[in-house]
Amino acid sequence: MIRLANPSDLDAIAEIYxxxxxxxxxxxxxxxxxxxxxxxxxxxxxxxxEAGTLWVGEEDGAVYGCVNLNGEQLPEYDAIPWSIPAQPSEVGVIHTLVIRPSWSGRGKAREFVAFCEEELRRQGKKAVRLDTYEGNFPANTMYPRLGYRLAGATEFFFQGFIHEVLNCYEKQL
Structure with a gap:
């Protein structure tokens, strides 16, 4: 089950990180x-x-993953040639989707992505966007298989301390 996180989930999420x-x-x-x-x-x-945008995956009482799902597009997104026309308020963004390593290979990341898409549709969004490190082979393989289009890549100054190139993906909802 994927549900909104609560304060008691924070220890498990920190463990996953x-x-x-x-x-x-x-x-x-x-x-x-x-x-x-x-x-x-x-x-x-x-x-x-605290923002109400943190979701967790839980099975048999164990938190196996989480995602921050909101509409916050980083400033670097302005450099990406997005092809799906949408106002900022019509875009949902997947941030920091993580699955506990011991749960990998069970399709949980795909379940999270499907959940995110459905939740964003429920919110009336037209498009979903995300970014991932250019070296993230699992993510850069999974998203195109799930119908996401590589919209472009650009250098990000992530969190004000990491200079890196991130691939940006989009999908129409």
Whole structure:
């Protein structure tokens, strides 16, 4: 089940972030380009929780993933040649979609994306957008398979401390 997060979920979400960062440390190349202690953190999740935009996936009492789903488009999105005409208020954005590494391969990321699309349709949005690190092979493979179009890539100064190139995707709802 995917549901709105509550304060009692924050510890599990912080654990997921840490598990992902530990898995990144064990790989020769990073999929996320995230940095421990900077992004994502418990504070990242807490801010989304307070905004009412943090959703968690839970099964048998275990939180296996989360996403921040809102309409916030980073300033760098202005450099992307989006093809789906939509006013900012008509766009939903998927941020920081994460699945606990021990749950990978079970289709949970695809379930989250389908949930996000349905929730954004319910909110009356016309398009969904997202960005992901250019080296994130799993995400850059999954989104096109789910009907997302690579709209472009640009350098982001993410969170004010990470210079990186992010691929930006879109899908009409």
């Amino acid at each position: 840490e598990e992902i960062l530990a898995a990144e440390d064990a790989r020769p190349a990073s999929y996320t380009n995230w940095q421990r202690g900077k992004y994502p953190t418990r504070d990242t999740a807490e801010a989304a929780l």
